[in-house]
Amino acid sequence: MIKVRKKSGIQRRYLQYTIFLLAIALLMSSVGVWFYMRENLSGAIIDKYEFMDEKMGLALDNLYRKTDEATAACIVDDALQKSLQAEPLNDNEQVALSKYFAYIDLDCVSEYCYVDNKENVYTRSYSSLSYQTFEESGFAGKLGGEYAKTKWIWAEDTLFGTGEMALFVGRYVRSMDYAHEPGMLFLKMDDSFFDEILGEGAGVDEDTIVGIIDGQGELCTSWFPQDYHMDQKNVDLLKSLADSDERGMLLGGSQVEGGVMSVYRQAESNLAVFTYVPNKVLNQGLTRILLVMAGIYLVVILIAVNLSIYFSLRFTRPIQEITRAMTSFDGNDFSQTIELQTHTELDQIGHSYNEMLGNIQQLLEEIKDQQKELRTSELNMLISQINPHFLYNTLDTIYMLARINKEETTMKMIQALSKYLRLSLSKGSDMVTVQDELENVKSYMEIQQIRNENLFQYTIDCRVEAADTWILKLILQPLVENAVKYGFCDIFEGGQIRITVEKEEDQLFFCVFNNGKSMEAETVEKLNSLSRMPLTEMKECFPDRKHGYGLVNIITRLRLKYGERVAFYYESGPEGTTCFIKVPQDGKEYE
Secondary structure (H helix, E strand, O other): OOOOOOOOHHHHHHHHHHHHHHHHHHHHHHHHHHHHHHHHHHHHHHHHHHHHHHHHHHHHHHHHHHHHHHHHHHHOOHHHHHOOOOOOOOHHHHHHHHHHHHHOOOOOEEEEEEEOOOOOEEOOOOOOOOHHHHHHHOHHHOOOOOOOOOEEEEEEOOOOOOOOEEEEEEEEEOOOOOOOOOEEEEEEEOHHHHHHHHHHHOOOOOOOEEEEEEOOOOEEEEEOOOOOOOOHHHHHHHHHHHOOOOOEEEEEEEEEOOEEEEEEEEOOOOEEEEEEEEHHHHHHHHHHHHHHHHHHHHHHHHHHHHHHHHHHOOOOHHHHHHHHHHHHOOOOOOOOOOOOOOOOOHHHHHHHHHHHHHHHHHHHHHHHHHHHHHHHHHHHHHHOOOOHHHHHHHHHHHHHHHHHOOOHHHHHHHHHHHHHHHHHHHHHOOEEEHHHHHHHHHHHHHHHHHHOOOOEEEEEEEOOOHHHOEEEOOOOHHHHHHHHHHHOOOOOOOEEEEEEEEEEOOEEEEEEEEOOOOOOHHHHHHHHHHHHOOHHHHHHHOOOOOOOHHHHHHHHHHHHHHHHHOEEEEEEEOOEEEEEEEEEOOOOOOO
16 A cells, blocks of 8 residues: 655745745845945945045145246246346356256146246247247236246147147246346146146046146046036036135035036146046946846845755754754753644654753753762761771870870870861861861971971961861871971971962962972972872872872862862972962852
8 A cells, every 4th residue: 555645734834934035035135235235336436536536636736836846946046036137148148048947847848938027038949939929929918916926827829839728837037136027937838747637547437527627617638438528517517616716625526417526626726626427437336236136136046946945845944943952952951942833743852852851951960969979978988087086085095194104295296186186087077167277287297396306397377267268178288298208308407388378369279388308390290280180090190009199189189079170289499399279269169
């Protein structure tokens, strides 16, 4: 019998939702990109040409400054000043003065003409310009009422007879010593004079208009696209701006008829630089982007539809939800259960997953309880090695015998040992106050001082509330024992042991220093590595239990009690050896 598999409703819904959401996303993104790109792309193009127009305006400022400096240098020339005096120049002086203007510090000078106050004309050697020709040209009145200002004149060349429109740089030349009539200097600039300005506009779009216009609205130079004519409204606007008295950026990317215009006016030269960007340029970038977007969207739609059809046959939303829940489970948070309402077999999978989380949580709680019991057992095994009642009774008996025999030293030693044992055993508790721990190690050092007379002295500096601060017991005595046994092995007197207790931020800090024999670097490195080893490997470092076993005992108990937040390390130097212990907070057990 052939079984017919019923098509899953989840697969059909998944495909419908995917196509619907994809259509909405593409529609919304298309509208958003259209408005965003239109605004930003147009703004970028406008900013580009506004900045370019400002650069050309600054280049025009710089060019005028160069002509002003060049003509100013001519005025102070000795020969030029002498030509203005009552006594005329001799022939050699006139020839020298004619040649002088050929070497002035200004590029692009094609012709020059200087007329002194005695109607003498100085030009290039090949030019035969007379004073009558100069008067007929009308250039004598073009300087107007300017006293000594450099003036740019865009006019027809009636002076040198070419009849072409050209730029002339003119200036009165006045005597610096006498009140004589001034001379007049005119420099004709060739067509490349404006190249420095237009060079700042390199890279403009082929449909963009760039030009320079004078105060009468005449174009000095321009770059127009082929077969393009500017609207008359824009021409009139340019003329009105060029004839104004304002200077600097008069228009900065302003919307005008058919496009955007920027205008920079240079007041001294009475010229203005302009750029005109037609709407065609503003929109062509956006058109290209829209075409690219349309192609990308078409490809995305085709890929998305095909992938949705393919994956809807294999994966569904509930399965993805189960996968995410399982992969994101970190073993700590058991509240991330799954609630499915698909009315399919997947609901049972989600229910089974939730039951599995509950079982894992219960199992982990049981393991934690067992580990806690195991730690308690290990601590009890490490500490409870002797019967306290037997020791107390025995020591009391020995103390009475010593008292009967008046053995003061023996009595003192037994009394210290009894006190040491009482504090060490602490009625079975593994936590004691810092005060008790210091009393314990103090008793031990007093016993050692009786056994080794004059071998060492000790100091204890406690900077915490010792009676209210708790710590794991018997962590200082083994360190002092090592100091006496190994640190003072080569001396007979003058030893020093210094114990310091203080708090640093959220840690309790113990320091045990001895000035005996410095510990070798290899030994320091080996001991410092113990605090980083797994507990199971630490005891293997000292299998004979003769060397370092006391330190293993300390580190084991510290790590069992405080976890990985404990720090234990040695430092050795020429002055001695120091052991450092850091435990969390105020020494209480770290959960």
